Amino acid sequence: MKKLILMSSLIIISFVFQTSFIGFFNHFKVIPNFPLILLVIFAMLSDGVIGGILGFLTGILFDAMIFDIFGLYTLIYFLIGAIIGTFSDEMLRENQIVYSVAAGASTVVMHLLLYLILFFLRFRVQSAKSILPNILFETALNAVLVVFILKIVIYLFDRFNVKV
Numbered sequence: 001m002k003k004l005i006l007m008s009s010l011i012i013i014s015f016v017f018q019t020s021f022i023g024f025f026n027h028f029k030v031i032p033n034f035p036l037i038l039l040v041i042f043a044m045l046s047d048g049v050i051g052g053i054l055g056f057l058t059g060i061l062f063d064a065m066i067f068d069i070f071g072l073y074t075l076i077y078f079l080i081g082a083i084i085g086t087f088s089d090e091m092l093r094e095n096q097i098v099y100s101v102a103a104g105a106s107t108v109v110m111h112l113l114l115y116l117i118l119f120f121l122r123f124r125v126q127s128a129k130s131i132l133p134n135i136l137f138e139t140a141l142n143a144v145l146v147v148f149i150l151k152i153v154i155y156l157f158d159r160f161n162v163k164v
Contacts, residue, residue: 006156011057012061032138036110040106047088050085058081107138
């Protein structure tokens, strides 16, 4: 229970940081998705159920704050958390490259699902060609930052005496 509370608290703090302060550091029109990075880390450190619960929480936060269609981000983040958590037992959790690949792949999947769902709901979406460089830059940024955030998360788990 202590583990789930710590994970949820870190996701909520990262969401507040993402939606309020990080806009000031937006120099390349691309910002890293810290809640997604934490979701990937926590889903890899736990199982599919915890990953799904944390994905649901993260999606609810995004839907309540950002978008007009409630449930869109909830579905996407839930799927990402549940799938990564389900396959985390087969992955080598000590290898940081696995975390980078998972974070990069989940960023691409999130944007792809978001684009496809909005396209089929007949929302006005930009041409995929115009947003592709930003998605690729965010993917690379998330894949690099996940290694540093993983070290911070492991330090916090040790500090609060929570078993990883």
